[in-house]
Amino acid sequence: MVVIEVTGLRKRFGAFTAVDGIDFSVEKGEIFGFIGPNGSGKSTTIRMLLGLLTPCGGGGRVLGYDIATQSEAIRQRTGYMAQRFSLYDDLTVRENISFYAGVYGLRGACAAERIREALETVDLPDIENMRASALSTGWRQRLGLACALVHQPPVMFLDEPTGGVDPLARRQFWDLLYNLAGSGSTILVTTHYMDEADHCNRLCLINEGRILLSGTPGEMKRSAGTRDLGEIFARIAQQGKENG
Ligand SMILES: Nc1ncnc2c1ncn2[C@@H]1O[C@H](COP(=O)(O)OP(=O)(O)OP(=O)(O)O)[C@@H](O)[C@H]1O
Ligand SMILES: [Mg+2]
Numbered sequence: 001m002v003v004i005e006v007t008g009l010r011k012r013f014g015a016f017t018a019v020d021g022i023d024f025s026v027e028k029g030e031i032f033g034f035i036g037p038n039g040s041g042k043s044t045t046i047r048m049l050l051g052l053l054t055p056c057g058g059g060g061r062v063l064g065y066d067i068a069t070q071s072e073a074i075r076q077r078t079g080y081m082a083q084r085f086s087l088y089d090d091l092t093v094r095e096n097i098s099f100y101a102g103v104y105g106l107r108g109a110c111a112a113e114r115i116r117e118a119l120e121t122v123d124l125p126d127i128e129n130m131r132a133s134a135l136s137t138g139w140r141q142r143l144g145l146a147c148a149l150v151h152q153p154p155v156m157f158l159d160e161p162t163g164g165v166d167p168l169a170r171r172q173f174w175d176l177l178y179n180l181a182g183s184g185s186t187i188l189v190t191t192h193y194m195d196e197a198d199h200c201n202r203l204c205l206i207n208e209g210r211i212l213l214s215g216t217p218g219e220m221k222r223s224a225g226t227r228d229l230g231e232i233f234a235r236i237a238q239q240g241k242e243n244g
Helices: 042-049 070-078 093-102 108-121 137-149 167-182 215-225 229-242
Strands: 002-013 016-027 031-035 057-062 078-081 156-161 186-191 202-207 209-213
Touching: 002 042, 002 186, 016 042, 016 057, 016 156, 016 186, 016 202, 016 215, 031 042, 031 167, 031 209, 042 057, 042 156, 042 186, 042 229, 057 202, 070 156, 078 137, 093 108, 093 137, 108 167, 137 156, 137 167, 186 202, 202 229, 215 229
Parallel strands: 031 186, 031 202, 078 156, 156 186
Antiparallel strands: 002 016, 002 057, 202 209
């Protein structure tokens, strides 16, 4: 079942084209990676899918809802961890999640149950009374994820969730993503860490607003004759430059 479908999506800021006509689709239960360097258009694409930015061309659907006309329905059914997500430093771990539960209209016993489940999902139940300001970066990312999934959305958009996190914490974070996808969640995740490309079921390499290559990590490596996705990316980006 196709959960996210994008065709010819385009975004210009003035004379600058940030997203230059991209096509991709994501199936239910997939971890789909959006891999590309700084400024390649990853965040802009996610913002268009959530209706936070208006496309200049093309379109898309999330869970069957049109991104141009039904973004409210999309936002209710998706989780979003923004690249620079905000936590309330003066609030505890539980209070932060509780805040987001309220934003999504969860109240009373239902909210309490969802918060407990979110804490368990991200493996933070023992520190629920700690203030957010006291958390390590890795724990902050996990709390950010808990806030994004407290309403149990079937689809999640995670924009560089592991930025600035140490290798062990990144690995633990990816284990959480595997568990979520294993229970049927669909996840679109962006990163510029090439090693994380290998963790995705399918991915696309994006550069200067264009998709250079997409497929499974295995397919990409076989067709390029290398085990190193970073090398493939560098090669294609270089070819692109030479061809103008
Ligand atoms: N509101 C805006 N106005 C003008 N230019 C913008 C705006 N938002 C993004 N851009 C530009 O569009 C390009 C793509 O930005 P985007 O944030 O989507 O990249 P990204 O792939 O998420 O990069 P990063 O890895 O640094 O987060 C960049 O050159 C950026 O400067
Ligand atoms: Mg970004």
